[in-house]
Amino acid sequence: VASIGSSFGDRNNITAAKIWLEEYNTEAEKVRPEAQEASWTWNTNITDYNNRLKLEAEKKKSEFDKRSYNQTLNWDWKNFTEINAKRQFYKIADIGESVLPTDKFQQITKAKSNMQSVYSKARVCNKPGDQDPSKCYPLNPTLENIMAKSTDWKELAWAWEGWRNETGRKMPDDYEKFVELANEAAGMNGYTDNGDYWRSWYETENFEKQMEELFIGLKDLYKLLHAYARKKLKERFVGHPFPDSGQIPAHLLGNMWAQSWGNLFTLLAPYPGKPLDVTEMMREQNYTTRKMFDLSEKFFTDLGLDPMPPKFYNDSMLDKPEDGRDVVCHASAWDFYNRKDFRIKQCTQVTMDWLITTHHEMGHVQYFLQYKDQPVVFRRGANPGFHEAIGDVLALSVSTPKHLKKINLLRPNQNPDDEELQLNFLMNQALKKIAFIPFGYLIDQWRWKVFKGETKKDEYNEDWWNLRCKHQGVSPPVQRFNTDFDAGSKFHVPNNTPYIRYFVSYVIQFQFHKALCKEAGHNGPLHKCDIDQSTEAGNKLAAMMKLGSSKEWPDAMEAITGQRKMNVSDLIEYFAPLEDWLKKEVKNETLGWDDQCGRIWGNGMRTKSIFIAIYIIFH
Numbered sequence: 001v002a003s004i005g006s007s008f009g010d011r012n013n014i015t016a017a018k019i020w021l022e023e024y025n026t027e028a029e030k031v032r033p034e035a036q037e038a039s040w041t042w043n044t045n046i047t048d049y050n051n052r053l054k055l056e057a058e059k060k061k062s063e064f065d066k067r068s069y070n071q072t073l074n075w076d077w078k079n080f081t082e083i084n085a086k087r088q089f090y091k092i093a094d095i096g097e098s099v100l101p102t103d104k105f106q107q108i109t110k111a112k113s114n115m116q117s118v119y120s121k122a123r124v125c126n127k128p129g130d131q132d133p134s135k136c137y138p139l140n141p142t143l144e145n146i147m148a149k150s151t152d153w154k155e156l157a158w159a160w161e162g163w164r165n166e167t168g169r170k171m172p173d174d175y176e177k178f179v180e181l182a183n184e185a186a187g188m189n190g191y192t193d194n195g196d197y198w199r200s201w202y203e204t205e206n207f208e209k210q211m212e213e214l215f216i217g218l219k220d221l222y223k224l225l226h227a228y229a230r231k232k233l234k235e236r237f238v239g240h241p242f243p244d245s246g247q248i249p250a251h252l253l254g255n256m257w258a259q260s261w262g263n264l265f266t267l268l269a270p271y272p273g274k275p276l277d278v279t280e281m282m283r284e285q286n287y288t289t290r291k292m293f294d295l296s297e298k299f300f301t302d303l304g305l306d307p308m309p310p311k312f313y314n315d316s317m318l319d320k321p322e323d324g325r326d327v328v329c330h331a332s333a334w335d336f337y338n339r340k341d342f343r344i345k346q347c348t349q350v351t352m353d354w355l356i357t358t359h360h361e362m363g364h365v366q367y368f369l370q371y372k373d374q375p376v377v378f379r380r381g382a383n384p385g386f387h388e389a390i391g392d393v394l395a396l397s398v399s400t401p402k403h404l405k406k407i408n409l410l411r412p413n414q415n416p417d418d419e420e421l422q423l424n425f426l427m428n429q430a431l432k433k434i435a436f437i438p439f440g441y442l443i444d445q446w447r448w449k450v451f452k453g454e455t456k457k458d459e460y461n462e463d464w465w466n467l468r469c470k471h472q473g474v475s476p477p478v479q480r481f482n483t484d485f486d487a488g489s490k491f492h493v494p495n496n497t498p499y500i501r502y503f504v505s506y507v508i509q510f511q512f513h514k515a516l517c518k519e520a521g522h523n524g525p526l527h528k529c530d531i532d533q534s535t536e537a538g539n540k541l542a543a544m545m546k547l548g549s550s551k552e553w554p555d556a557m558e559a560i561t562g563q564r565k566m567n568v569s570d571l572i573e574y575f576a577p578l579e580d581w582l583k584k585e586v587k588n589e590t591l592g593w594d595d596q597c598g599r600i601w602g603n604g605m606r607t608k609s610i611f612i613a614i615y616i617i618f619h
């Protein structure tokens with residue numbers, strides 16, 4: 001293959017270059033599946049042996065990437081006039097961490113594996129009230145269920161603090177190593193730091209500024225929801241300390257990271273007498289994991305999109321194994337880059353939350369299927385946010401009372417057009433979509449500063465809580481120290497998955513929803529739209545997904561919405577009826593919070609040693 005370049009000698013011979021691109025794709029469709037398969041084996045059975053195989057396969061892929069990069073130097077591709085070929089070369093040459101010399105590549109892969117292993121194996125013991133203090137509990141399903149259902153402050157604080165002790169606190173050294181090597185790789189690839197590299201995938205001038213403007217556009221809506229939740233939580237936890245600075249203690253919001261407040265629906269529904277208890281309905285109908293997937297797949301195929309390949313169900317891991325092996329339970333979708341193997345790995349529980357997650361992961365697989373005939377380097381989202389939005393767009397339709405009625409997940413005595421039920425539905429959506437906005441925004445605000453070197457290791461936790469207190473308006477329920485590393489308690493940090501993509505997704509999915517609803521001929525309020533069975537909408541979505549990352553994302557945005565920018569106006573339109581209701585509900589409340597969390601609860605970022613020293617002196 002290398003000879004093609006030299007034999008033609010002419011660095012601008014586009015014909016020869018295209019032959020080389022074909023060769024690259026053929027080889028990439030062998031090397032990548034091997035690396036994915038080894039990663040899958042480890043993710044579905046975490047052992048040292050499988051870890052060694054994974055490292056070996058990743059090393060082999062990095063060597064292929066390095067070789068390919070060197071071969072791109074045979075061509076003057078930056079001056080090619082054929083845009084498609086030029087874009088392929090640009091992406092082939094962008095080899096990320098593979099650029100590191102082998103020993104450093106091994107180090108960064110090892111550091112990541114260590115953190116992923118700690119996160120996925122973590123268990124929390126000493127549960128209050130347990131006879132046997134040595135009994136230990138995993139995040140999925142136990143701690144997740146406690147965070148979702150418990151109203152016992154102490155039990156919630158135990159799960160919240162215990163999870164952080166067993167995950168983040170064990171990662172700072174590996175994380176620091178990862179940051180150092182990721183930045184070194186980014187530098188070798190011509191970026192200022194790893195955050196600069198991650199942001200380059202959006203191909204957008206002043207991307208950080210654009211994100212900040214979108215966030216500012218949504219702040220007022222979030223403050224209304226936050227003030228309402230705080231008011232109701234103070235009633236539920238009367239007598240317990242809420243900081244004077246206005247934040248909500250982070251363990252009270254129904255989720256381990258306070259990123260989705262849907263589990264507070266029974267507390268926060270405007271009309272509690274009209275529940276949306278889909279989970280109960282699923283259980284009464286003996287829903288299985290497979291039935292959840294069949295439901296989701298049918299929504300896709302009724303839009304005229306692709307069914308799952310036959311192998312999909314055989315090869316996927318859709319339930320938590322019961323043979324005691326350690327697995328990475330966190331849900332994910334896998335493209336094996338051979339046009340044949342596509343899988344989902346998740347530890348499904350029969351709940352509405354998990355029905356939504358199932359649609360989310362199935363959205364990824366649908367995207368994989370739609371762009372599978374693109375060159376390998378174009379088998380990505382138009383930008384990472386697009387990939388995150390597909391499943392969620394469909395879930396916006398599935399979640400409507402109208403659709404729930406259609407699939408018999410609405411109580412028979414409930415009328416989907418009842419305005420009070422509709423307001424409950426909007427609240428349910430707000431607790432997932434509006435509540436998420438600051439969280440989706442702040443994770444990479446924190447990481448970009450770490451990659452820039454503005455946040456040193458001994459400031460990791462202080463800066464994390466500065467952002468959580470300032471942007472999300474949540475505070476730690478127990479004292480935090482610089483020996484804690486709470487960012488590491490969130491999957492995507494040890495797993496090194498960028499996060500701004502979810503913030504982007506939560507904005508653009510409402511733009512897509514608006515456009516597809518119009519295509520489907522919907523009239524009336526946006527939140528009542530269900531695009532189910534609209535092949536016109538399906539065709540638009542498919543046409544966009546088929547592009548993969550072969551075009552810059554504004555072209556893909558235009559293919560669906562007819563315009564080329566991200567904006568929050570459709571999200572705000574969707575929630576307008578609820579916004580009016582919230583304004584009335586919180587008119588006597590102080591909206592917002594101080595930038596800093598109150599001293600009482602948790603911004604006393606002292607190293608533990610000072611406290612211990614004081615304790616010794618006075619005792």
Ligand SMILES: C[C@H](N[C@H](C(=O)O)[C@@H]1CCCN1C(=O)[C@@H](N)CC(=O)O)C(=O)N1CCC[C@H]1C(=O)O
Nearest residue numbers: 259330331332333334357360361364387388497502
């Ligand atoms: C549950 C979901 N799991 C991720 C996802 O599906 O995005 C997994 C883990 C990280 C990447 N990933 C993938 O599957 C990728 N291979 C997809 C791709 O191909 O790009 C997740 O983490 N979510 C969903 C809502 C917000 C966020 C959260 O739960 O915080």
Ligand SMILES: [Zn+2]
Nearest residue numbers: 360364387388
């Ligand atoms: Zn996703």
